[in-house]
Amino acid sequence: MKANRTATPYLFLVPAMAVFGFAVLFPVIMTFAYSFTEWNGYGTMVFVGIDNYIKAANDVLFRDSFVHVLIYIAITIVLEVVVGLVLAGLVSVHRRGSLWFRVAIFTPVMLPMVVVAVLWAFVYNNDFGLLNAALQSLGLDSLQRVWLGDPATALLAVSVVSGWVYAGFYMTIFYAAFNQVPTEVIEAARLDGANEWQLFRRIKVPMIRNAITVALLLCITGGFQGFDLFYVMTNGGPYGATEIPTTYLVKSVFTFQNVGYGSAMAVVLTAVVVALGLVFTRVNREKPEDVRS
Amino acid sequence: MSLTERKAPSSQRASGSKHHAGRKTPLRIPDVLFTGALAVIAVVFFFPMLWMVFSSFKSNSAIFATPFALPTEIDFGRWVEAFEIGHIGQYALNSIIVTGTSVLGILLFGAAAAFAFSRYRFRGRNLLMGLLALGLLLPLQSYFIAQSTMFTQLAITDTRWALIIPYTAMGLPLAVYLLKVYLDAVPNELFEAARIDGASDLRVFGSIALPLLRPGLATVAIFSALSSWNEFLLALLYIQDDALKTIPTGLLAFSSRYVTDYGLLFSALSIVTLPMIVIYIVFNKQIVEGITAGSVK
Amino acid sequence: MPVTRKKTLAAVAALSASALILTGCSAGGGGSDDNVLRIAMGSPGEAQIRVWDDVAAQFEAANPDLTVEMNYQDDDLYQTIGLPNLLNGRNAPDIYFEWAGARLEQRAADGFAADLSDAVTSGPIAGLFDDEVFGSLTVDGEIVMVPHAADVANVLWYNEDIFADAGLTPPTTWDELLATCDALDAEGIIPIASGNKDLWAAGNWLAHLTSRVVGEEAYSAxxxxxxxxxxPEWVEAFGYVEELADHNCVNESANAVDDNEGAQLFFQGKAAMHAIGSWLVSWAIDEAPDLNFDYVNLPTMPGEGNQESVIGVVTGYVVNAKSNKQDLAAEFLALLNNEENVQAFIGAELTPMALSASSGEEIDSRSAGLINMLESAPAIVLPPDTGYDLETANALYAALAEVLGGQTSPADAVAGIDQKLG
Incomplete structure (x- = not known):
């Protein structure tokens, strides 16, 4: 590395920092500034101090949206990370012919979420949807329901779609990580009489702890930013049962034109996500082993 | 296949495969059971997509009456119809332009920035790196409100730049981070040798750093192409002009307009989906590597 | 070294130039000095889009330097995110669709509605309309909208064949409606189809119902x-909505499917009735040409309100006050409402407001009946989402949906609205 007093490094940095500063950093600062105002996006802006934050703290819908997204994240951790881990475990034991399997499981990741959402709205459709039809043909008519119209099932139904998409994604990450576990360790354990489950549980999973931490971070921060599935499949309904911070934010800002209030909620959300991210990176930094290298 | 596996020392890999080929110990769980379980899981995962394609060849009443039945005839007429009246060609072109330009910007700007961070020490280096690293954590919500009012005031909305600029900006932090890791691993002697030969900074960047970065650039390209291709929220907010819509928002417009013609809608969904599946099967190895490296940031 | 640095500089400058193109190039834009007349609206359906495209072509033929650019957006998107974004964006429309009422007043207050008084009284639009219609289109003494169509926002459509087979007659009172629901439900037919995912579909219907109970003034207040x-009046009104739920009057999926899917249940004969607006006629002609159907107004309710009231709204087109083609825009609106084009719109199942609509081509009897009902209505109730503040409307809609879905008691739902609105 060169100590350099010339302008050269800055010149290399100008394009990236210009775009990043213009489209991300500056808006972050402005969003923070807006959060202390009452503004509809084009009229007069009125400074209101921390009123918007007080409103957010007392806003039942905003609080509910946090509860919903936390439930959503909890479900997706199981359906994406845990299922992905188990699938990766299965595939790494039984590699022969696993390529086509990995292709099948991974394919949904490639699809635009909007396509996924429209497709799954049909799967859940009350009148001819795949799910109710499948239940009927299995003689489980009593389990049939309006999956996206019942507040008891809507959030779960959307989470399952997320699981369908991302289980393969996490499987892929974990599969790569499993392949890095030194074979000697596994051989040794096997000589000691460990079976595949014990190997998985006691050796392989602990050894890819870093990858799991990263996956959890991705799943959690990604979950907070969820939007596409919710917007297309339920738009927050039924009865607000799937209202998450992002859909609520979009409604507040773009439908009801409360830019100031929406910004305050955005700041709260940002604080939560960044704090979680920092906690996780701190934890992760203690073990600097890099999965990639 | 993963990046990890490919890069792993050959001895480890060899011993791994030897182990699997010549394992003496009997299988603890029968092969058949495994294969069966995997097959069932794969079918469950794949079925919604198959159903979508089958349904695209059916009439409304057939979809209602026998949702599981195979279509009685395969007629691509509906696909052609969906493609034409759905402007899918236009949406795809827009997606290609927006994604292509964004990825190009990310690669070029990202590589230049990574080069600066990796090869130089300069005042403000840690601050700038910290700011970019923050970009890895910042959720979309932290900036999209002000971004949209700003874009509106600058009259950028309803142009392709309204998507290209934020997609590029959102892709840069990860690109810089990953590419810097690659560059850091390059022995300093390589650069010093070139410099002694009188190469300029730019030449060092262009003819030494960039070629060395090729695998890293491929990873970044795949990762950012996928996220730009599928981005929805900003596209929904910034593009109202139908002629500029990308696939996600274009398809949403199509689906709300023809929501009751299920066969046509399934045709449109299939048209959009199948190329992605083909691309994935062809580039499966590279894509998986890209995703793995990209997400394990 | 200096040479090196210069080269570096040049190259990096090239790199950042592309960044500048990215960031800076469009900063000066926003004006619409080009020769394009931009018109924006929520999609009016394929049949009417053909007429619009034809009107645009006529206007281009008469003004050879000019291009007319139509922007047909998704309906719900236009109403919420779409129009505000367009108005504030580059290439803002010169003419845009709007609903009369609070929305129109807001546009005028925000400086997006040009004063059309001259065009209407002495300009190109003079004489095309009955002067009375401009009453509700005037804000602060300025006429700010040219009407195009009147929509009855909600009536009760019924399938004549299903009713005949079941020996039923269309309900005209509340008790009859509940009895009809019971009879149909017992036969396994969905009594009333609704696609209320976006909350306004059943929302408008049930808002009309509540206005009949609490009275138009209390409703508006x-x-x-x-x-x-x-x-207590609102709680009572919501109590009737609860009765709908108790009698299984609507499809179980009502709050999960959108208005298109709700209509599909009616078109396919799965539902005997459908509560939606006058636009159903043009839809049905395209999608279910063999369906025999007619309508009745909302059954009379026990309550304060006028039991003959109609929920309806005048829609039309506003000229953007920021447009530099306001005269051209007025000419376009005159062309849009000339006799020939009015007849073409009638052919596409629109019911235009222009005077010439009463002559010439036959309007569908149901559309004619609806327009007649609206014109002779003793009281007109405005739909919440177009007549009033959208946030308030949404709170009311959400509460109505909860009670219709059997989620909340009337008392809790009503209290919840005030709580939500703070």
């Missing part, structure tokens, strides 16, 4: 924020 919702 609550939605305007001048009175609370939490009164």
């Amino acid at each position: 609550a939605l305007s924020g001048e009175a609370d919702f939490d009164t």
Whole structure:
């Protein structure tokens, strides 16, 4: 590395920092500034101090949206990370012919979420949807329901779609990580009489702890930013049962034109996500082993 | 296949495969059971997509009456119809332009920035790196409100730049981070040798750093192409002009307009989906590597 | 070294030039000095889009230097995110669709509605309309909208064949409606189809119902924020909505499917009735040409309101006050409402407001009946989402949906509206 007093490094940095500063950093600062105002996006802006934050703290819908997204994240951790881990475990034991399997499981990741959402709205459709039809043909008519119209099932139904998409994604990450576990360790354990489950549980999973931490971070921060599935499949309904911070934010800002209030909620959300991210990176930094290298 | 596996020392890999080929110990769980379980899981995962394609060849009443039945005839007429009246060609072109330009910007700007961070020490280096690293954590919500009012005031909305600029900006932090890791691993002697030969900074960047970065650039390209291709929220907010819509928002417009013609809608969904599946099967190895490296940031 | 640095500089400058193109190039834009007349609206359906495209072509033929650019957006998107974004964006429309009422007033207050008084009284639009219609289109003494169509926002459509087979007659009172629901439900037919995912479909229907119970004035006061919702009258009104739920009057999926899917249940004969607006006629002609159907107004309710009231709204086109083609825009609106084009719109199942609509081509009897009903209505109730503040409307809609879905008691739902609105 060169100590350099010339302008050269800055010149290399100008394009990236210009775009990043213009489209991300500056808006972050402005969003923070807006959060202390009452503004509809084009009229007069009125400074209101921390009123918007007080409103957010007392806003039942905003609080509910946090509860919903936390439930959503909890479900997706199981359906994406845990299922992905188990699938990766299965595939790494039984590699022969696993390529086509990995292709099948991974394919949904490639699809635009909007396509996924429209497709799954049909799967859940009350009148001819795949799910109710499948239940009927299995003689489980009593389990049939309006999956996206019942507040008891809507959030779960959307989470399952997320699981369908991302289980393969996490499987892929974990599969790569499993392949890095030194074979000697596994051989040794096997000589000691460990079976595949014990190997998985006691050796392989602990050894890819870093990858799991990263996956959890991705799943959690990604979950907070969820939007596409919710917007297309339920738009927050039924009865607000799937209202998450992002859909609520979009409604507040773009439908009801409360830019100031929406910004305050955005700041709260940002604080939560960044704090979680920092906690996780701190934890992760203690073990600097890099999965990639 | 993963990046990890490919890069792993050959001895480890060899011993791994030897182990699997010549394992003496009997299988603890029968092969058949495994294969069966995997097959069932794969079918469950794949079925919604198959159903979508089958349904695209059916009439409304057939979809209602026998949702599981195979279509009685395969007629691509509906696909052609969906493609034409759905402007899918236009949406795809827009997606290609927006994604292509964004990825190009990310690669070029990202590589230049990574080069600066990796090869130089300069005042403000840690601050700038910290700011970019923050970009890895910042959720979309932290900036999209002000971004949209700003874009509106600058009259950028309803142009392709309204998507290209934020997609590029959102892709840069990860690109810089990953590419810097690659560059850091390059022995300093390589650069010093070139410099002694009188190469300029730019030449060092262009003819030494960039070629060395090729695998890293491929990873970044795949990762950012996928996220730009599928981005929805900003596209929904910034593009109202139908002629500029990308696939996600274009398809949403199509689906709300023809929501009751299920066969046509399934045709449109299939048209959009199948190329992605083909691309994935062809580039499966590279894509998986890209995703793995990209997400394990 | 200096040479090196210069080269570096040049190259990096090239790199950042592309960044500048990215960031800077469009900063000066925003004006619409080009020769394009931009018109924006929520999609009016394929049949009417053909007429619009034809009108645009006529206008281009008469003004050879000019291009007319039509922007047909998704309906719900236009109403919420779409129009505000367009108005504030580059290439803002010169003419845009709007609903009369609070929305129109807001546009005028925000400086997006040009004064059309001259065009209407002495300019190109003079004589095309009955002067009375401009009453509700005037804000602060300025005429700010040219009407195009009148929509009845909700009536009860019924399938004549299903009713005949079941020996039923269309309900005209509340008790008859409940009895009809019971009879149909017992036969396994969905009594009333609704696609209320976006909340306005059943929302408008049930808002009309509540206005009949609480009275038009109390309805308007609550939605305007001048009175609370939490009164015994509103609770009583919501109580009737609960009865709908108790009698299985609507499809189980009502709050999960959108208005298109709700209509599909009616078109396919799965539902005997459908509560939606006058636009159903043009839809049905395209999608279910063999369906025999007619309508009745909302059955009379026990309550304060006028039991002959009609929920309806005048829609039309506003000229953007920021447009530099306001005269051209007025000419376009005149062309749009000339006799020939009015007849073409009638052919596409629109019911235009222009005077010439009463002559010439036959309007569908149901559309004619609806327009007649609206014109002779003793009281007109404005739909919450177009007549009043959208946030208030949404709170009312959400509460109605909860009670219709059997989620909340009338008392809690009503109290919840006030709480939500703070």
